[in-house]
């Protein structure tokens with residue numbers, strides 16, 4: 079757990095808990111024992127602390143926070159013990175020193191890091207704060223502004239930046255351990271007082287109070303309802319106001335508040351959920367453990383519209399050589415210009431970083447209108463617009479041109495993967511890769527397997543997600559897959575609420591207060607109302623193919639709202655036309671203001687259809703939008719489209735702006751309690767019997783009936799999942 083060894087004059091304590099040397103109870107005990115042993119041994123003149131396998135430590139064992147006997151304060155005293163040692167203690171930081179790991183290093187008198195090491199206090203991302211005296215030591219070492227930035231954002235910084243900040247004393251390019259032992263030998267006998275951070279004053283900032291007020295306002299603005307950033311701020315402020323011991327007491331109080339908050343549990347759940355979805359499995363028995371990916375040495379992207387441009391940018395950033403193809407020269411030139419603009423911007427952001435984007439070299443990024451150049455690529459991502467006939471035509475062509483082993487991916491948000499695959503001679507190599515816009519920014523990649531998709535194809539797409547630094551989530555094939563399928567009832571409820579008396583800003587506000595980055599109407603204006611309009615026309619729900627005599631507010635026996643179609647008929651496509659659900663300062667404007675025209679239009683609409691306007695409160699807005707989305711999630715799980723609730727939650731957090739501190743929709747349902755979700759859905763479904771999205775799913779009913787089991791047991795209540803492979 080921590081290995082103690084004595085060299086000549088330097089004792090070595092090696093933290094050992096694979097894979098990341100997390101600080102468990104046993105590691106802490108061994109660290110404490112090692113320190114005491116070194117202290118008691120007169121032949122030991124200095125101590126060096128390092129981690130096993132090239133990693134210092136990723137901090138406290140996160141699983142320990144939900145253990146019955148929590149150890150909130152267990153690390154602080156060990157850090158104090160290190161600092162108070164009469165023999166110099168040197169930290170040799172390799173790989174990562176995060177959270178409690180960095181706090182251990184802050185207790186040491188000297189820190190030496192490998193040039194490739196990363197450091198940070200990411201507790202805030204887990205709903206916590208650095209509760210082992212880190213909020214008190216770090217500001218004393220690197221100053222309040224830099225410490226606040228690290229502690230309230232949780233960002234990891236490279237060793238080079240740590241050196242500039244004074245967080246480490248030295249960085250080395252070769253053997254960190256040997257360099258640390260050399261340093262330890264060198265400092266033997268030197269006074270330790272100046273090296274003990276708890277004894278240092280917090281460096282002054284001119285106008286500290288004004289600086290802190292401004293910093294707090296920024297932290298609150300960015301937190302969107304998440305508690306931890308503000309409590310992190312308060313702990314650092316305590317360092318500026320009180321002596322070290324009082325600051326530590328305040329830090330402990332705040333840590334306890336966070337530790338017992340539901341938000342910390344949600345964020346820690348989200349941490350493990352993101353890792354759990356890497357271990358994908360399909361109902362047909364294919365899984366991550368047996369499927370091997372194919373190498374992708376060269377790729378191609380077809381279509382340089384908004385999505386294609388982002389995908390190309392993503393591939394270039396991942397250092398994958400590629401061919402970018404458009405249908406004609408005019409579109410190619412437009413696309414090339416836009417891609418170059420994005421890449422220049424990305425390269426600027428990376429300035430100073432290690433990576434240099436190589437996109438002017440045609441061997442790495444080639445623009446063409448010639449399909450023949452796709453002959454030798456290993457993977458193609460088709461990103462043309464959502465039209466089945468067009469996609470099938472392209473896939474037919476690809477299956478004739480591409481080499482036999484090439485993987486054929488379609489970027490679609492809803493279309494049937496099997497139908498697209500049917501246009502090829504290799505359906506086993508066809509797979510859906512649903513990117514989210516902007517594709518070079520958004521972390522989610524929904525990976526959709528069809529009936530014939532091979533395990534190798536899934537493994538390769540997952541490997542691509544990792545290479546692109548995205549979170550890949552494997553799901554089955556159905557209309558809208560997981561993300562959009564759950565989004566349909568949510569958006570539908572939002573529009574029904576308008577019909578019944580609410581306003582776009584009221585619905586958006588309720589959901590933004592809940593923590594969504596953006597409410598459904600602002601989102602619809604941003605994405606463009608014409609996108610959904612085109613899809614509804616293709617589905618025969620509106621437009622010329624709608625049979626004469628179809629009731630205005632009903633389709634196929636179910637409630638339907640024509641409101642979005644009517645807005646499109648008025649040329650209101652959202653931001654791009656300067657008006658949609660809101661009014662904008664100009665076409666392409668971004669500042670949404672409520673539009674009196676729309677409110678008047680809604681009122682006339684209600685009169686036309688004999689709808690009594692009523693006041694709708696926040697609770698109803700939230701319950702109808704969120705519970706209908708969650709309800710669809712239960713149906714998806716029951717159909718075997720996703721292999722667990724974590725998949726749905728990871729999709730929502732990373733692709734749909736769901737507030738992470740609420741753990742994702744399914745985790746949120748588990749915190750509300752399934753019987754309550756069920757009772758609410760039953761109530762709303764009785765009031766709106768023509769809305770299938772409100773009728774509770776059989777799986778939700780089953781889980782409520784068996785006594786609301788914990789989320790991790792839900793899937794065991796599904797007798798048999800349907801096979802999708």
Ligand SMILES: CC(C)(COP(=O)(O)OP(=O)(O)OC[C@H]1O[C@@H](n2cnc3c(N)ncnc32)[C@H](O)[C@@H]1OP(=O)(O)O)[C@@H](O)C(=O)NCCC(=O)NCCSC(=O)/C=C/CCCCCCCCCCCCC(=O)O
Nearest residue numbers: 100102103136137138139140142153177178200209210353
């Ligand atoms: C950057 C990483 C470290 C590595 O990233 P990567 O290479 O991509 O690998 P991953 O897949 O992410 O991780 C590999 C596996 O390791 C697991 N893991 C990672 N970090 C931890 C951790 N800190 N604890 C437990 N497990 C961890 C991960 O889940 C993977 O396994 P699997 O696939 O899920 O099976 C990256 O992993 C990363 O960023 N990690 C998180 C870093 C972090 O956030 N650190 C802060 C932790 S909170 C903290 O330090 C708080 C300190 C305040 C004081 C607390 C005082 C209490 C201390 C006592 C602890 C007592 C525990 C009691 C338990 C017991 O009874 O023993």
